[in-house]
Amino acid sequence: MNYADEFRDPIAARGVLAAIARVTDEIGATREKPVHIMEICGGHTHAIFRYGLDKLTPPGLEFIHGPGCPVCVLPMSRIDECVEIAERPGVIMTTFGDAMRVPGHRKSLIQANADGADIRMVYSPLDALELARRHPDREVVFFGLGFETTTPSTALTILQAAADGQTNFSVFCNHITVPPPIKALLDDPHMILDGFVGPGHVSMVIGVRPYDFIARDYGKPIVVAGFEPLDLLQSVLMVLEQIRDGRAEVENQYSRVVPDDGNPVSIAACAEVYEPRPSFEWRGLGEIDASGMRIRPAYAAWDAEVKFGVGYGKGPRLVAEPDGCRCGDVMTGRIKPHSCPQFGKRCTPEMPLGALMVSSEGACAAYYQYGGLRLEEAL
Template identity: 65%
Template sequence: MRYVDEFRDPVLAAALVKEIGAISARLERGRDRPFAIMEVCGGHTHAIFRYGLESLLPDLVEFVHGPGCPVCVLPMGRVDDCVAIAERDEVIFATFGDAMRVPGSRKSLLQAKADGADVRMVYSPLDALTLAKRNPERQVVFFGLGFETTMPSTALTVLRAAREQVENFSLFCNHITIIPTLRALLEQPDLGIDGFIGPGHVSMVIGTSPYRFIAEEFHKPLVVAGFEPIDLLQSLLMVLRQIETGTARIENQYARVVPEHGNPQALKAVEEVYEPRETFEWRGLGSIAGSGVRLRAPYAAFDAEKRFSVPDVKVADPSSCRCGEVLTGAVKPWACPEFGTGCTPETPLGALMVSSEGSCAAYYQYGGVRGEAA
């Protein structure tokens, strides 16, 4: 038996679903709406749809999909900045593949590449550093984005570039942080979220202790979860048990990977290289204080925003796009008038349709264009 098989065991899944149903039945009395449990990781959203977990839940329980996909929350203005840098003759612009199709106000990076910009897909920031070493006559810019999951690898690459004095390498930093984002969500009036499935990959870096404010200040349960169907069903059950007993704690279902205090080496690199921005704009969510990072002064020579002038213009999403409401759990993708028609994975209008971790893309891939609002 493969190690992963036990986390996909249909008998165990059925037992967990039965327990979830039993708790739901006990909680049903006097309840006028479903219990909304938000998963804040795009990988969780993808797994929920891949394994059809929503279809297994009782009517009184539903998953709500939060802003856990870093590609999906990238605002149009930042994409425009990417394109402006990439279109410079001296630049090789290196990026992860799922960021190439995120639409800006004029074009995506993929369209810029088709128009002649030297945009190259890489699999790690070290690939971009290698490009810089091999092309000393060009400026190589790496598009750094992602939550704390990817921040350490980018930080370590900047440290290596500094150590090796690679002067033609720079970082266009769009890394974002999960804790200020969750706080901003919780401070929204009428959020209507009863509990959280916490992100596994981010927590592998930061640990579980940073989430304590969710239970202590907002009295909401959060369970950090793995990515297999048993992980998610067990985590949901753990959240519901807290709701049933009227408690709010931070629990760790993914203890086989996530330590309480995170990865000290990764956190050390992040702390050395980055500092918080005063504010950072999120697609559909607006500006959130302290939710982004930039390079500290000792590494300013590797900051593409300082090396190149960028437009830095705030651009509103198309009025018909409801990405912001989907990101906060206010509506499901079905409710967007563009879903499956004007916005598809082949021709994305909104960023949630671009990445495989975006909730719109997951709905489209595993559910087609059907739905209550379709």
């Protein structure tokens, strides 16, 4: 399979791993602490555990699993508001599958569905718009969530609904952006980070320029990476070589897919439909300035917050995580998933207690599923 098999070659992987070990040793000769590299994409976290890359890399290198799962970091208050909308008469709530199980303060969407709300899983916001066309007597709401990867499809669907005059369709917007939480993590005095493996799918939309501040203002290297094991290993090696050489640059390992300047059509659609929120709560991390998107007033007719009188800042926020849940500590690299006292006990993928166990891209769920695999066994 072109662009897959050649990036899963164990022989080539062993060569890159040898180079990683060599460069890690060279860095270790000048410092005592391990090198801490954070991946900030749930797909990367999933791949690291699936292929056992955290076990194959040398002891002087530590992966820190960042807040790369947009489903996982949704605050409880927003789930509660989504359930409130879904339980109103005449509403059809639509959402992606992973969002169905995110626990809110009262219940999850899947529990609300069991209690009688009409909640349907869709594969794209266009599916929700089609439901609105087929049910003109119902209010169809799409639970819009995700990083920059999914914001264009929601924006384009709103533009299509506006062009069609389909006013029984609206979006409960919870789209979030990647650069602000990276800045928040770098501003945290307790964080120990030496470099980043940058997100692949997000960068397909926004390009690599939005990460310039990481190298310019904080002196940390970042390499945008693909999702196959050799993509990730090469990206780690590129980060390590920058650290060894005393450089801090933005590099693009995934150039076969990611253009440096992003996708202009997607960027334009998002700029037309969204504007930044002053702040947004990230589950496990707290409030982060300008990290969320909201629908512009020009498209208020398709904004569920306006239509249903709910919205960020109108209800309780910063709801505490369940007792013993340490998702925030996992996302900031203070502990590994298995060090959480609830991991695999009260908190499993079937019955998630914490945010990072909800989606397969969450660090805890990925560790739970793939924790014992090695690259040779997974290929």
